[in-house]
Amino acid sequence: MNTTVKISINGEPYEENIPNRMLLVDFIREVAMLTGTHVGCTYEGVCGACTIQLDGEAMKSCLMLAVQAEGHEITTVEGLAKDGELTPLQKSFNEHHALQCGYCTPGILMNMDEFIKKNPNPTEAEIRHGLVGNLCRCTGYAHIVEAVKDAAEKSA
Numbered sequence: 001m002n003t004t005v006k007i008s009i010n011g012e013p014y015e016e017n018i019p020n021r022m023l024l025v026d027f028i029r030e031v032a033m034l035t036g037t038h039v040g041c042t043y044e045g046v047c048g049a050c051t052i053q054l055d056g057e058a059m060k061s062c063l064m065l066a067v068q069a070e071g072h073e074i075t076t077v078e079g080l081a082k083d084g085e086l087t088p089l090q091k092s093f094n095e096h097h098a099l100q101c102g103y104c105t106p107g108i109l110m111n112m113d114e115f116i117k118k119n120p121n122p123t124e125a126e127i128r129h130g131l132v133g134n135l136c137r138c139t140g141y142a143h144i145v146e147a148v149k150d151a152a153e154k155s156a
């Protein structure tokens with residue numbers, strides 16, 4: 001069974017007739033063709049690579065149906081930079097070498113973008129707790145934590 005949904009992604013309106021069981025991550029990647037949102041754990045809600053923001057709240061887009069996003073504003077990693085200007089968090093990831101393969105990075109950016117807005121002066125422990133839903137198999141997290149802390153200080 002199909003339904004026509006209206007979803008806004010990064011300010012762009014999409015109106016599509018889709019299967020009711022289509023996951024939001026598949027809508028983002030295969031309908032909107034925004035492939036910065038990744039799938040890392042075959043839709044089990046474990047890795048966090050698919051993290052997006054729904055009305056500004058970070059969430060895993062593999063745990064939600066696309067039809068549930070009807071009428072909501074989705075932000076993906078492609079929507080963070082404005083007019084080609086990276087956010088302080090994105091610049092900080094670059095400056096602190098907070099990635100290796102980069103597969104986890106979009107999800108971590110979407111999660112930590114919301115995190116530092118709600119926690120403008122986080123401790124290292126708070127950042128590490130905030131990252132529990134995002135798995136990175138490359139970095140050991142140390143540079144990610146440094147990048148988030150630095151970005152929070154520069155954004156405050």
Ligand code: FES
Pocket residue numbers: 038039040041042043044045046047048049050051060061062063
């Ligand atoms: S794909 Fe791993 S949490 Fe969504």
Ligand code: FES
Pocket residue numbers: 098099100101102103104105135136137138139
């Ligand atoms: S940088 Fe490779 S998984 Fe995080």
